[in-house]
Amino acid sequence: MELNLLPPKPDQLTFLVKPNPAPRSAEERAALLEDPGFGTVFTDHMVDICWSDRGGWHRPRVQAYGPIAMDPAAAVLHYAQEIFEGMKAYRHADGAIYTFRPEMNARRFNRSARRLAMPELPEEFFLQALKEFIAVDGDWVPSGDDQTLYLRPFMFAKEAFLGVRPAKKYNFYVIGSPSGAYFSGGVKPVSIWLSETYARAADGGTGFAKTGGNYAASLLPQQEASAQGCDQVVFLDSRGNVEELGGMNIVFVMKDGTLVTPQSDSILEGVTRSSLLQLAADRGHTIEERPVSLQEWRDGVASGDIVEVFACGTAAVVTPIGELKGAGFSDEQPTGSLALSLREELTDIQYGRREDTHGWLYRLDA
Numbered sequence: 001m002e003l004n005l006l007p008p009k010p011d012q013l014t015f016l017v018k019p020n021p022a023p024r025s026a027e028e029r030a031a032l033l034e035d036p037g038f039g040t041v042f043t044d045h046m047v048d049i050c051w052s053d054r055g056g057w058h059r060p061r062v063q064a065y066g067p068i069a070m071d072p073a074a075a076v077l078h079y080a081q082e083i084f085e086g087m088k089a090y091r092h093a094d095g096a097i098y099t100f101r102p103e104m105n106a107r108r109f110n111r112s113a114r115r116l117a118m119p120e121l122p123e124e125f126f127l128q129a130l131k132e133f134i135a136v137d138g139d140w141v142p143s144g145d146d147q148t149l150y151l152r153p154f155m156f157a158k159e160a161f162l163g164v165r166p167a168k169k170y171n172f173y174v175i176g177s178p179s180g181a182y183f184s185g186g187v188k189p190v191s192i193w194l195s196e197t198y199a200r201a202a203d204g205g206t207g208f209a210k211t212g213g214n215y216a217a218s219l220l221p222q223q224e225a226s227a228q229g230c231d232q233v234v235f236l237d238s239r240g241n242v243e244e245l246g247g248m249n250i251v252f253v254m255k256d257g258t259l260v261t262p263q264s265d266s267i268l269e270g271v272t273r274s275s276l277l278q279l280a281a282d283r284g285h286t287i288e289e290r291p292v293s294l295q296e297w298r299d300g301v302a303s304g305d306i307v308e309v310f311a312c313g314t315a316a317v318v319t320p321i322g323e324l325k326g327a328g329f330s331d332e333q334p335t336g337s338l339a340l341s342l343r344e345e346l347t348d349i350q351y352g353r354r355e356d357t358h359g360w361l362y363r364l365d366a
């Protein structure tokens, strides 16, 4: 007779909650939520789950937000095994808290994990971690116009060693940062600098993964963009095809109403882009995901075949592009009304002001 000594694989973890001994008072929290800006205010707690090659995922907990003790030889500090996600929690008019298509973030997180030779976090643990976090810090989800609690799940290699190989110990965290309207004073078209000196990603590289190194590589070109008076930077691949901005995908609207977005193995597949394109398809627009060359972009704008260009991502949702500037040229971009109307439809769904016909919302506080 064979004895199976392994316990059944759990689809839920049992979290330990260790409350913050000194949480902010309701008054302090209310003051912070009044005008939180972006990414500088943090809630009182964080999720922390360990992984080791021997024990798998273990020691799940919600504990006080605070510094993470780490050995100076921790692998992440040397070889950058780190991945993250970015998503938002929305408070609806009835007080309930939802997030948006979190299973897409969970799957993307695992695509990133595989590319960085890190352990995958089962999708149900990812979703549970968000709910456990909100169960403790749900009061930090603001209720003002365009306000959200930005959620940042991330994982990195904590094993202390200096050999170049995948680590055997990792920690997964979720932290939350209340954030206000991304654009104070309304959405305005941005200017984009075309980086031809620097690439963000290479064929076969890590461009499709949400890993810190991609963002580190985009900072110098972003500085170049600022020095050129531009708000953001857009990257090309080695064949001269348009990829994406430093932290947003790009979409072109054609004269006949078709929406075209770059197809590439080295860009991040945005949840926002996928959702906006679905909403546009629902309205009858044709969607094309295919390579778009810089030449096609510039010629299309010059001939009037391209009637709108916009960038999209979780943080800013949708940003019209008003200018493309590069070495020796500056092309004014046509702006229309589609980008902003899709933005409104999407945010209406996210905040519960419009019916969620696709089942995209996921309740976090129940």
Ligand SMILES: Cc1ncc(COP(=O)(O)O)c(C=O)c1O
Pocket: 086, 244, 245, 246, 247, 248, 249, 268, 269, 270, 271, 272, 273, 312, 313, 314, 315
């Ligand atoms: C490089 C990059 N591209 C695209 C996006 C858009 O992805 P999402 O819509 O899932 O936020 C992001 C993140 O916001 C990003 O960092």
